[in-house]
Amino acid sequence: MALLKLERVTKLFGKLAALEDINLDVEEGEILGIVGPNGSGKTTLINVISGYYRPTKGEVIFKGEKISGLRPDQIAAKGIVRTFQSNVLYEGATVLESMLLSSHLQYQSTDWEAFLNTKRYKDDFEKVVGRVLELLKEYDLLNDTFLPAKGLSHGFQRMLGILMALMANPKVLLLDEPTTGMNHEEAMFVVGHIKKINQQGVTVVLVEHNMKVISSITTKVVVLDFGHKIAEGQPREVMNRPEVIQAYLGTEVMV
């Protein structure tokens, strides 16, 4: 059974259907690519899954349990964590602080234990700091630990955003265009890290524009156009289907 399942999800803004009747299965351990032209509903899809929007119709099901209608923090606690299309970070925080501010779901101890400063809370804190350093080291950000997050280059800011999401212990990671505004090297740097995250057992849903990125790491691709799913399958095969080419480039005109 699919880990994450969308059943006939529709999202209307007024009378405009940003998503219409979307069915989608995300299998455990895969990297699913979601592509489509601008305005095709890719980001809306992420917003619906992460709980930022409620679907107008249909259901989102995670591990056999309905999650649509829950708040974003509840969905995050269940293990579905997203990143944002722009660099959304904590204002004024350093890299280390940003990671610590994202550590809410790492704590086993309750608020009371934190308030009373019990041993379990102190142990938890040690573990969290350890985890932060481990992640920063693994993903090449250790040298920037004490720098202001906003001072990092664009690519590293995106990477920090992904690491902050990892601090929430995701089972499914929703990445909203992680390589926008990057040159090829930067994009491949991020792609390498996404692969690594996936190998450690995190299922990834990747919304992307960059076809090179999609074809290099995804196992399955879903194509959206005007809120409809128009194709699904192997990346290389799907990209050559006429309806997909039409959605991206317009109708072929014979001269």
Place this chain on the structure above:
Amino acid sequence: MIIGRRYIDYKSLLPKIVAGAVVLVLAIFPAIDHSVVTLSILISSGIWGIAAMGFTLILRTGQFSMGQAAFMAIGGYVAAILTVKLGVPFWPSFLASGVLAGVVAFLIGIVVLRVGGTYFSIITLAFGEMVRIVITNWESVTRGAAGILLRPPAPIAIGNFEINFATSIVPYYYFMFLLVAISGLVFWQIDRSRIGGTFRGVAANPMLSEHLGVPLMKYRVIAFTVAGVFTGLAGAFHVHFISVVTPLVYGLWQSIQIMMMSIVGGISSIVGGSLIGAFALYTVSNYLTRVPIFNIQYLVFGAVVVLVVLFLPRGTGIIDLWSRFWRKVFKDSDIYEEFSTD
């Protein structure tokens, strides 16, 4: 290198030593000076300081409460009504005032904090005025504009030693000292633990925090309720201290005063900043009431806020002058540490 290490030791130890010395001096202060004037300034500073700590805690979650005096009013009126009208002893009435202020803060919080931001400020402002108007007009319970007069709490006997609130101001001073110590400890512990970190995250970027698993409402309500409880207790003690409560004691001006105390003192330190801010502004306004110019304290307070915002930007206040001072003093050794290779 040695100087460098000393610098680090001084830097971490000096604030602690000075804070300890200040607490010690304050603990034996009545032995140094037990004049009613001095002690009442300190007692009032402590009371308003607790309210300012509450304001700072709410500000940590990014919300700007403009009706904190209303919680002092609730605490104060509960204490007065219970002791004077219903004959409840001091301690139960005192604790009840904190509990009730907390319950009201919780109920207001779960409704109002859903919107947050500017709306929260405006609704808390309106709430403060509502409380004042209800108190003024609900004459059968609150005695309206005439207010309620209180007798000093009954003497507490410990063995042969009797603490008598009727004959001396010193017991009030120590009561304030304990109340500030307990509330300060609670606020400080919340602020420095993971909870304080979560508050800061919620303030810095609520949407991001929520998507990383932080229930926004829960933490906003925690801050607002804890602030409500201790502000209520401060109000109850304040009413016993001035032995009268009228609707005029807790109005919009007092809410603004609490806000100013927190900001002028410096929000970087929840306890120290609030207490220093409260002491500074209370002392200033206390002396200004003797200046024969009508309402001059409003003018001076306005000027103080403008000065603080201009010269101590980004949430720093009087308390940050202290660390700036030490940074200057130890500047040379700092450089020495940085460049020494030995």
